[in-house]
Amino acid sequence: MGTTGATGSAGGEDGGYDYDLVVIGGGPTGENLADRAHAGGLSVALVEAELVGGECSYWACMPSKALLRPGAALTGARRVAGSREAVTGALDAAAVLARRDAFASHWHDDGQVRWLASAGIDLVRGHGRLDGERRVTVDTPGGGRRTLTARHAVAVCTGTRAALPDLPGLAGARVWTSREATSAKSVPRRLAVVGGGVVAVETATAWRALGSEVTLLVRGGRLLERTEEFAGQLVSDGLRAAGVDVRLGASVTAVRREPDGTVLLDLADGTRLPADEALFATGRRPATADLGLESVGLEPGSWIDTDDTGRATAVPGGWLYAAGDVNHRALLTHQGKYQGRVFGAAIADRAAGRPLDLAPWGRSVATADHAAVPQVVFADPEVAAVGRTLREAEDAGLRVRAVDYELGDVSGAALHADDYRGRARAVVDLDREVLVGVTFVGPDVAELLHSATVAVVGEVPLDRLWHAVPAYPTVSEVWLRLLETYRG
Ligand SMILES: Cc1cc2nc3c(=O)[nH]c(=O)nc-3n(C[C@H](O)[C@H](O)[C@H](O)COP(=O)(O)OP(=O)(O)OC[C@H]3O[C@@H](n4cnc5c(N)ncnc54)[C@H](O)[C@@H]3O)c2cc1C
Numbered sequence: 154m155g156t157t158g159a160t161g162s163a164g165g166e167d168g169g170y171d172y173d174l175v176v177i178g179g180g181p182t183g184e185n186l187a188d189r190a191h192a193g194g195l196s197v198a199l200v201e202a203e204l205v206g207g208e209c210s211y212w213a214c215m216p217s218k219a220l221l222r223p224g225a226a227l228t229g230a231r232r233v234a235g236s237r238e239a240v241t242g243a244l245d246a247a248a249v250l251a252r253r254d255a256f257a258s259h260w261h262d263d264g265q266v267r268w269l270a271s272a273g274i275d276l277v278r279g280h281g282r283l284d285g286e287r288r289v290t291v292d293t294p295g296g297g298r299r300t301l302t303a304r305h306a307v308a309v310c311t312g313t314r315a316a317l318p319d320l321p322g323l324a325g326a327r328v329w330t331s332r333e334a335t336s337a338k339s340v341p342r343r344l345a346v347v348g349g350g351v352v353a354v355e356t357a358t359a360w361r362a363l364g365s366e367v368t369l370l371v372r373g374g375r376l377l378e379r380t381e382e383f384a385g386q387l388v389s390d391g392l393r394a395a396g397v398d399v400r401l402g403a404s405v406t407a408v409r410r411e412p413d414g415t416v417l418l419d420l421a422d423g424t425r426l427p428a429d430e431a432l433f434a435t436g437r438r439p440a441t442a443d444l445g446l447e448s449v450g451l452e453p454g455s456w457i458d459t460d461d462t463g464r465a466t467a468v469p470g471g472w473l474y475a476a477g478d479v480n481h482r483a484l485l486t487h488q489g490k491y492q493g494r495v496f497g498a499a500i501a502d503r504a505a506g507r508p509l510d511l512a513p514w515g516r517s518v519a520t521a522d523h524a525a526v527p528q529v530v531f532a533d534p535e536v537a538a539v540g541r542t543l544r545e546a547e548d549a550g551l552r553v554r555a556v557d558y559e560l561g562d563v564s565g566a567a568l569h570a571d572d573y574r575g576r577a578r579a580v581v582d583l584d585r586e587v588l589v590g591v592t593f594v595g596p597d598v599a600e601l602l603h604s605a606t607v608a609v610v611g612e613v614p615l616d617r618l619w620h621a622v623p624a625y626p627t628v629s630e631v632w633l634r635l636l637e638t639y640r641g
């Protein structure tokens with residue numbers, strides 16, 4: 154099969170369908186969905202308007218983590234007497250940015266295009282739009298237009314864009330979104346960050362480590378609203394200790410960029426904050442405004458709701474699927490890829506008339522989206538959480554108990570870093586005696602998270618977990634301490 158601009162593998166044959174499946178959007182979700190559907194026997198076209206690999210590869214996960222890792226490595230060395238003395242300088246910003254550029258593949262997608270070809274998926278470059286049932290038109294880079302018809306299904310995997318507030322002056326102020334925050338070529342002296350979510354926190358952490366004077370303007374009363382409250386508090390403490398000016402309850406009322414390049418942010422308390430760049434990390438909106446949603450009875454610009462097999466619930470006929478960020482189930486790369494695997498296989502099974510497994514945790518349904526979504530916030534300290542917070546579990550009507558343990562009291566943590574500060578919480582479903590949520594906050598807790606994900610997804614009874622003995626002296630001994638605390 155071909156790649157760029159390839160014609161359909163089944164073009165004109167068997168009823169005139171071009172492909173069994175047309176996927177719009179070649180981010181991590183679209184790639185995985187296309188791959189699983191093709192592995193299930195379908196011919197697949199993938200339509201991509203920008204770079205194959207999507208936001209994650211070029212302007213989100215990869216470059217942001219590449220910007221964060223050197224600062225984390227340096228901080229890690231500084232936390233241990235003996236190695237602390239060996240750290241005599243600051244980060245080499247040019248080297249950090251160069252490494253970031255490499256992790257963003259220098260904003261070229263050749264590698265991912267080669268992978269698509271090797272996987273047997275046809276790439277059609279251009280902007281795709283739905284055009285009624287099982288039809289997609291593509292505005293191609295050369296100015297032409299192609300129509301693709303799908304025999305079985307169309308999958309929308311178009312992701313999100315940054316959502317900017319409607320503020321006076323914002324449109325002309327050339328503010329940063331997450332794209333500029335992850336691809337900037339130099340370190341701003343003064344950086345204002347608006348928002349208190351993950352993008353705001355990670356960006357503040359990264360650019361502060363690179364030397365920017367960072368002011369974090371948070372509208373609400375805490376950071377990371379969707380995590381346990383202590384996580385927001387410990388991250389806020391960490392940012393302040395690193396020299397970030399964290400301002401809670403700070404609302405921006407207007408923005409403008411002066412002729413000398415300075416950005417001025419007017420705040421609701423009457424003060425004005427000057428900066429060299431201002432990031433608005435104020436959430437995401439679905440990339441569906443120019444997608445032809447009206448041609449299938451959906452509202453342009455809306456999120457696309459789906460059932461657990463990925464079918465758009467408001468579109469009759471069961472031929473339209475939506476996966477990844479665009480369905481608003483969980484805005485994370487790994488959940489989008491998971492949906493891609495599950496939904497792609499379900500599409501192929503339906504097409505072949507094979508039975509689906511629709512029971513909770515069955516092969517054909519993305520059950521984990523509801524109860525077991527893991528996430529790591531790469532701040533200092535790191536926040537690693539899976540499943541429900543205490544509040545979410547209570548709101549869901551579960552009879553639960555939170556079990557907390559100070560991570561610094563674990564021998565492995567004390568060895569890992571001097572004055573280790575952090576906390577773990579397990580949320581226990583008292584009726585079933587299983588875990589429904591776990592949060593770790595502390596230096597280098599990210600790699601602990603999958604143990605918690607396995608326990609939550611596996612619904613491992615606490616009596617059995619008691620026999621999962623953590624190695625001594627590792628940070629993972631926190632598992633033992635949590636269970637001991639629960640048993641009393
Ligand atoms: C700064 C930042 C850091 C992040 N870090 C992490 C992280 O560390 N871990 C994590 O799990 N998640 C992270 N995320 C979230 C993650 O980036 C998204 O969840 C993920 O990219 C979603 O994948 P997707 O394939 O659904 O959408 P996207 O990655 O957005 O891909 C969608 C693709 O569709 C294409 N497209 C859109 N419309 C059309 C159209 N009409 N026609 C053709 N093509 C179209 C786009 O060009 C794009 O390539 C981060 C997000 C941000 C903003």
Ligand SMILES: NC(=O)c1ccc[n+]([C@@H]2O[C@H](COP(=O)([O-])OP(=O)(O)OC[C@H]3O[C@@H](n4cnc5c(N)ncnc54)[C@H](O)[C@@H]3O)[C@@H](O)[C@H]2O)c1
Binds near residue numbers: 318347352353437
């Ligand atoms: N490490 C990771 O896993 C990672 C990293 C980055 C992003 N992501 C994902 O990407 C998604 C987007 O992240 P995000 O941080 O952009 O969004 P978010 O929804 O997590 O946070 C948005 C923040 O902006 C604030 N806000 C919204 N409108 C505002 C306004 N008008 N004025 C001031 N503040 C306003 C909100 O109160 C919130 O604090 C999230 O779902 C996140 O999980 C994940």
